[in-house]
Amino acid sequence: MFAVEVHNLRKEFVRKEGSGLARRRRRVAALKDVTFTIERGECVAVLGQNGSGKSTLVRLLATLLLHDGGDARVFGHDVFREPRAVQRLVNRVSVEASFFKKMSATENLSYSARFYGLTGAQTKPRIPEILARVGFPDDRRNEAMENLSRGMQQKVALARALLTAPVLLLLDEPTTGLDPRSKLEVQEFIEEMWRTHDATTLLCTHDLAEAEALADRIGILDDGELLCLEPADELKRRYRSDTLEEAFFAATGRSFEQEREEVAS
Amino acid sequence: MTHGAAATLRHELIGFSGVLQRNVYLVKRYIWWDVAFMLWTIANTLTIVFIARGVNVSAAQQNALATKFLVGGVIWAYLGIIFEIVTETVAWERWEGTIEYTFMAPVSRPVHLFGMGIFSVLYGIVRAAILFVCVVAFIGIHVPHANYPAALAVLAIASLSFIGIGMMTAVLPLISPEKGTQLGFIAQGLMLVVSGVYYDVSVLPGWMQWISKISPATYALRANREQILRGAGVAWADVWPLVVLGLVSVPLGLLVFRTGERYAKKHGKLKRSG
Numbered sequence: 001m002f003a004v005e006v007h008n009l010r011k012e013f014v015r016k017e018g019s020g021l022a023r024r025r026r027r028v029a030a031l032k033d034v035t036f037t038i039e040r041g042e043c044v045a046v047l048g049q050n051g052s053g054k055s056t057l058v059r060l061l062a063t064l065l066l067h068d069g070g071d072a073r074v075f076g077h078d079v080f081r082e083p084r085a086v087q088r089l090v091n092r093v094s095v096e097a098s099f100f101k102k103m104s105a106t107e108n109l110s111y112s113a114r115f116y117g118l119t120g121a122q123t124k125p126r127i128p129e130i131l132a133r134v135g136f137p138d139d140r141r142n143e144a145m146e147n148l149s150r151g152m153q154q155k156v157a158l159a160r161a162l163l164t165a166p167v168l169l170l171l172d173e174p175t176t177g178l179d180p181r182s183k184l185e186v187q188e189f190i191e192e193m194w195r196t197h198d199a200t201t202l203l204c205t206h207d208l209a210e211a212e213a214l215a216d217r218i219g220i221l222d223d224g225e226l227l228c229l230e231p232a233d234e235l236k237r238r239y240r241s242d243t244l245e246e247a248f249f250a251a252t253g254r255s256f257e258q259e260r261e262e263v264a265s
Numbered sequence: 266m267t268h269g270a271a272a273t274l275r276h277e278l279i280g281f282s283g284v285l286q287r288n289v290y291l292v293k294r295y296i297w298w299d300v301a302f303m304l305w306t307i308a309n310t311l312t313i314v315f316i317a318r319g320v321n322v323s324a325a326q327q328n329a330l331a332t333k334f335l336v337g338g339v340i341w342a343y344l345g346i347i348f349e350i351v352t353e354t355v356a357w358e359r360w361e362g363t364i365e366y367t368f369m370a371p372v373s374r375p376v377h378l379f380g381m382g383i384f385s386v387l388y389g390i391v392r393a394a395i396l397f398v399c400v401v402a403f404i405g406i407h408v409p410h411a412n413y414p415a416a417l418a419v420l421a422i423a424s425l426s427f428i429g430i431g432m433m434t435a436v437l438p439l440i441s442p443e444k445g446t447q448l449g450f451i452a453q454g455l456m457l458v459v460s461g462v463y464y465d466v467s468v469l470p471g472w473m474q475w476i477s478k479i480s481p482a483t484y485a486l487r488a489n490r491e492q493i494l495r496g497a498g499v500a501w502a503d504v505w506p507l508v509v510l511g512l513v514s515v516p517l518g519l520l521v522f523r524t525g526e527r528y529a530k531k532h533g534k535l536k537r538s539g
Contacts, residue, residue, distance in 0.1 A: 013533050062369045066530040087371035098362040102294035111290065114283025115370035117276040144294070
């Protein structure tokens with residue numbers, strides 16, 4: 001059984017365009033018949049520009065969206081027909097840490113773990129342990145989240161995901177916007193977690209080096225289409241490139257630099 | 266009960282305790298806002314109750330009028346809190362940014378919403394009790410015949426309907442992040458005006474009186490006034506409409522919320538930015 005099995009998955013959104021009487025609705029495809037599988041324990045990275053459909057894919061697998069076609073299974077459970085079964089197996093770390101800002105790291109972790117069936121007695125010893133593992137300072141556990149840096153908040157987000165022991169971890173740009181040191185720490189922790197914890201990981205990222213360092217296979221998602229999904233070396237060979245960046249450019253016809261400039265402007 | 270069903274029930278109960286725990290943490294963290302809001306509610310209720318002191322009638326009649334206003338103010342504060350907390354289930358989480366994490370967690374929606382509802386009842390009772398005691402002490406209202414257990418019993422029954430109606434309005438911010446919250450406030454205001462909070466519903470125009478019949482606040486206010494002023498018991502004439510409204514509004518609230526959640530998932534609105 002595959003950890004993740006996605007077949008012809010399709011998702012469209014309705015966009016409103018124009019204004020006044022000229023206003024009209026248009027259906028825009030965010031994912032176009034995406035098909036792939038992930039083995040248990042595997043780490044797969046999906047690269048793509050902003051708006052390529054990475055987050056839509058993660059949000060579909062996290063049961064936050066309903067599809068428009070195809071199917072998706074997580075450890076044999078239909079994501080859209082058995083969402084509760086899937087929710088028990090999955091957790092997610094997204095680009096925004098997303099916590100109750102006035103509450104502390106301990107408080108945020110404590111209540112959210114209860115949603116996954118963990119009692120206070122179970123989480124009380126585990127929260128300090130997990131926070132220590134992600135390198136979160138012991139003396140700041142009870143400080144309001146709003147006083148913590150983004151890097152610190154992202155560590156707590158990783159701890160929140162790890163606390164529920166997910167068998168599928170969805171990482172949606174977990175290091176975007178972090179300073180280099182925090183980025184490295186988070187990446188090291190993801191690597192450690194993946195090595196020591198029996199979790200399958202789907203990592204959506206902008207960071208080519210991160211994808212190459214962490215993933216067994218790398219996919220390129222462009223304008224809702226999954227162009228390829230294979231180990232980094234094979235990807236480079238397929239596109240006759242020396243680097244992943246060149247391979248990405250050859251596959252999509254665009255460069256990451258171009259995208260960074262578009263985002264900046 | 267099978268092992269699977271017992272495990273599911275246990276899981277849901279732990280999830281339910283998580284909703285309560287989160288709200289307790291939030292009250293603790295926003296305690297000074299709570300104190301300020303409490304003081305504002307006391308001052309607001311006093312401004313209404315003091316009107317009775319200016320009416321040129323006997324002291325006993327003044328006391329009865331002040332009590333009538335007080336009951337209106339306290340019950341509205343109580344039911345308003347329930348309504349607000351349940352209604353803002355989605356809006357608050359969207360504002361904090363936690364909405365996606367809550368909606369992807371393996372806790373059922375009825376448990377999530379009832380957790381919010383039960384917390385709001387407990388929180389509302391504490392606030393209503395403080396409000397009642399403070400205003401009674403400040404103005405010197407005499408309520409020697411008050412039947413508090415009966416009043417609490419009616420409030421408990423009425424709370425169920427309010428949780429149900431709150432569920433229906435809670436879905437509005439899911440469908441339209443900004444306009445939904447605004448519509449929730451309008452619904453609350455409409456209920457305030459038709460339920461006879463400070464006056465008898467018989468003074469309302471006919472069409473408003475008709476709407477007042479489907480507002481649980483109408484029956485809760487009528488019953489509580491009789492119980493606090495005259496020591497009346499739990500009257501069936503007030504209880505049965507509340508039971509019917511509760512039995513209709515809760516399943517309907519859950520159905521409406523479920524439909525709204527499906528719509529939000531279909532259109533990608535289940536996220537912090539809407």
